[in-house]
Amino acid sequence: MKLYRTTSSLILESEEKYYQLDETWDVLINRDGLYGYLAGLLSGLPELEADRVTALLGKELLAPIGSQEVWAAGVTYLRSREARMEESAASGGADFYDKVYVAERPELFFKALPHRVAAPFQAVYIRRDSSWNVPEPELTLYINSQAHIQGYTIGNDMSSRSIEGENPLYLPQAKVYDRSAALGPALYIPETPIPATTMIRMTIARKGEQVYSGEVAISQMKRKLEELAEWLFRETEFSVGCYLMTGTCLVPGNDFTLQPGDIVDITIGGIGTLTNPVKYRGA
Numbered sequence: 001m002k003l004y005r006t007t008s009s010l011i012l013e014s015e016e017k018y019y020q021l022d023e024t025w026d027v028l029i030n031r032d033g034l035y036g037y038l039a040g041l042l043s044g045l046p047e048l049e050a051d052r053v054t055a056l057l058g059k060e061l062l063a064p065i066g067s068q069e070v071w072a073a074g075v076t077y078l079r080s081r082e083a084r085m086e087e088s089a090a091s092g093g094a095d096f097y098d099k100v101y102v103a104e105r106p107e108l109f110f111k112a113l114p115h116r117v118a119a120p121f122q123a124v125y126i127r128r129d130s131s132w133n134v135p136e137p138e139l140t141l142y143i144n145s146q147a148h149i150q151g152y153t154i155g156n157d158m159s160s161r162s163i164e165g166e167n168p169l170y171l172p173q174a175k176v177y178d179r180s181a182a183l184g185p186a187l188y189i190p191e192t193p194i195p196a197t198t199m200i201r202m203t204i205a206r207k208g209e210q211v212y213s214g215e216v217a218i219s220q221m222k223r224k225l226e227e228l229a230e231w232l233f234r235e236t237e238f239s240v241g242c243y244l245m246t247g248t249c250l251v252p253g254n255d256f257t258l259q260p261g262d263i264v265d266i267t268i269g270g271i272g273t274l275t276n277p278v279k280y281r282g283a
């Protein structure tokens with residue numbers, strides 16, 4: 001099942017049928033046993049007409065987030081470790097990435113408050129004070145206040161590789177700024193955990209031409225999803241749950257940087273496609 005947030009209501013999708021829900025987002029998604037609760041609601045809900053669904057999931061679609069914080073895990077795939085070691089070689093920071101890949105404690109960092117998150121089709125921003133900007137396509141967990149992984153969405157952890165590479169202490173500036181994250185299009189709530197064979201795909205288009213394409217199975221991740229959730233909830237309470245991006249494996253070559261006007265498409269099996277154009281803030 002999938003949950004969509006729109007400007008006027010919440011929409012539940014089940015077996016390609018759509019239903020309007022009279023619920024509050026933060027309360028609904030934080031319910032333990034969310035799949036069972038939604039399945040129980042289905043029989044009493046009238047199906048939405050196709051025209052209404054098209055209108056709601058078009059211009060009215062919002063990111064699937066209410067008051068939740070967005071956190072992110074880093075260096076969870078070998079390719080991410082290699083890329084960070086390359087970009088930080090000159091600054092002497094490479095060892096940090098090498099060590100965190102094998103350490104017991106994962107790299108977890110704060111990524112965004114909801115107002116900094118781009119919705120599907122809304123622009124993500126690149127920094128003007130950064131010469132090397134990339135999208136990071138990431139399976140993103142919704143973990144409720146009881147530390148249970150309830151659902152999944154697609155996340156884009158927009159990043160400045162030049163700022164991150166200059167000094168690991170600049171990580172918050174490389175990662176956290178307006179519209180440095182995108183989430184969507186829906187919160188996917190399967191009956192059983194997402195399979196390890198699930199693929200993450202990303203393409204980047206520039207002036208109608210594809211300039212990057214890559215894919216990876218989530219089985220390539222070094223850490224378990226539950227392990228990341230468990231570390232995040234140590235000593236920290238999330239009263240309405242939180243989102244956790246689980247790291248990237250798809251890293252364009254070192255000669256690639258995003259440009260305004262690029263279109264980033266990220267697809268994850270079962271969830272859908274998250275599409276965002278790229279812009280400078282205020283442009």
Ligand code: DO4
Binds near residue numbers: 075080107157164
């Ligand atoms: O340590 C830097 C960030 C790593 C990251 O965002 C990733 O691996 O996805």
Ligand code: MG
Binds near residue numbers: 073248
């Ligand atoms: Mg990342």
